[in-house]
Amino acid sequence: MECKYFGVCGSCKLHNLSYSEQIAQKKEYIKELFSDFDIGDFEFFTSSDKHYRNRAEFRIWHNGDDISYGMHKLEGKEVLEIDECPKVDEDIYFLMPKLKKVLQKNEELRNRLYGIEFLSTRNGMLVTLIYHRRIGERWRGEAKKLEDKFGIFVIGRAKKIKEVLTQDFVLESLHVEKKDYIYKIIEGGFSQPNRQTNEKMIEWVCSHVKDAKDLLELYCGHGNFTLPMSDKFTKVLATEISKSSIKSALFSCAVNGISNIEFLRMSVAELTSALKKERKFNRLKDINLDDYNFSHVLTDPPRAGIDEKSLEFILNFENIIYISCNPQTLKRDLKVLTKEFDIVDFAVFDQFPHTNHIESGIILHKKPKEL
Ligand SMILES: C[S@@+](CC[C@H](N)C(=O)[O-])C[C@H]1O[C@@H](n2cnc3c(N)ncnc32)[C@H](O)[C@@H]1O
CATH class of the missing domain: 3.40.50.150 (Vaccinia Virus protein VP39)
Structure with a gap:
């Protein structure tokens, strides 16, 4: 890679x-x-x-009205601004720049957005937006548009708040010994x-x-x-x-x-x-x-x-x-x-x-x- x-x-x-x-x-x-x-x-x-991680989390770095994804640097405590990560699975990889573009233009979704978590399965994608402010009705309206635009499930998290728009899980299908198994993978829970x-x-x-x-x-x-x-x-x-x-x-x-x-x-x-x-x-x-x-x-x-x-x-x-x-x-x-x-x-x-x-x-x- x-x-x-x-x-x-x-x-x-x-x-x-x-x-x-x-x-x-x-x-x-x-x-x-x-x-x-x-x-x-x-x-x-x-x-x-390459593209092996179906779970990934990034910091969101704010520079005036611009935002970027962030990772901690190899040395020191600073955040490194990145625009891609080739380790994440292809669905996450291709969604990341498109999602950033929409978030950047949308004051309600962007304001004090602290981090983003992606959970991708063979059947769908869950995206958790983590905020350092309260979120409510207005946020729900804008986040719903995000769900519809990208065909993803969006969750909003802030202190003591978990806003679930459609669902807080995705179904995964695993192929083991010639059989398919369906798993419910919940946001925030452990998964490989x-x-x-x-x-x-x-x-x-x-x-x-x-x-x-x-x-x-x-x-x-x-x-x-x-x-x-x-x-x-x-x-x-x-x-x-x-x-x-x-x-x-x-x-x-x-x-x-x-x-x-x-x-x-x-x-x-x-x-x-x-x-x-x-x-x-x-x-x-x-x-x-x-x-x-x-x-x-x-x-x-x-x-x-x-x-x-x-x-x-x-x-x-x-x-x-x-x-x-x-x-x-x-x-x-x-x-x-x-x-x-x-x-x-x-x-x-x-x-x-x-x-x-x-x-x-x-x-x-x-x-x-x-x-
Ligand atoms: C490495 S994960 C493995 C989970 C599962 N075997 C898998 O492959 O997805 C370890 C699991 O142990 C659970 N756990 C941690 N401490 C525990 C305890 N003291 N008793 C029971 N479960 C525990 C965690 O919630 C987590 O789901």
Whole structure:
């Protein structure tokens, strides 16, 4: 990928390396970091290095009546004015200049506009305009024209205000193992930013399921892995702390006609203490946890990794699938897990070309009991 802002814009830290050099550097880093573990010759799933981001956010920089998109600079705290970003998906890329032109001419939409977030799917685009002032009826009228002009969904955000004109979600379609799944992706909720690599990651996870009974999924988000994985298991129990992600997951389950998943709005620590029978929860009153015969646990924690108690709890399983967005906390957690588990596969999924971020997947099987 070529970008005229390479070396100045803070978004691409690996600007001085070609994509193949970045891959080599990331492979070397992983080999070195996990040299104490037996990860073998791991697979590295590449991404298109251009137009790969289907989620993006920019500051809006005001210069008199002019506005421009802004990113933080590679060095210092200043904002760099940009007119394009080749990393964002093509729908966002082509919308950006046209949208700017309209916003610039429209005092109501432009006034104290602080930032813009884009969320693009195969079925539509959500654009959130973030303000440092109150917005109301007049804003709604002008923003509605924007929706109609570009065929997008617009949301306005200001302190304690969320103005939704038509809807605050978009439907995504993912193609996994020759099937299409529909997902409801809500504004502000977590979603994987690189669709192409995400599909490869879900397929990799699905391909590693053998001798399946029931699945326990921790940190399930809006059901990114849960929906395709439900095909492999008799029943799935999946937990997530975000209320809106759980609502999306339930919606997507119904749309896809899936009926063997129970989604819980609980923290992982709460669910593990319920499974250990340490605590009772009203939210679980209609669910008999003893009905589950878990053969696998799938965990996809945030950057902090898994909390100590929950990590200890998953040692009770036969098969662990661990998706990690932070190699450092993964290494910490693997030190505990590999006392009782063998690593049977390790893969890297390049979700973020031109940045240092690394997403990994690990398949762990319980070590055979010594006789
Ligand atoms: C890396 S995301 C993965 C989400 C999902 N697996 C996906 O692929 O889209 C981590 C998720 O964990 C959720 N989360 C964070 N802390 C949590 C906790 N203590 N208990 C349960 N879920 C949590 C976040 O809301 C987020 O949806």
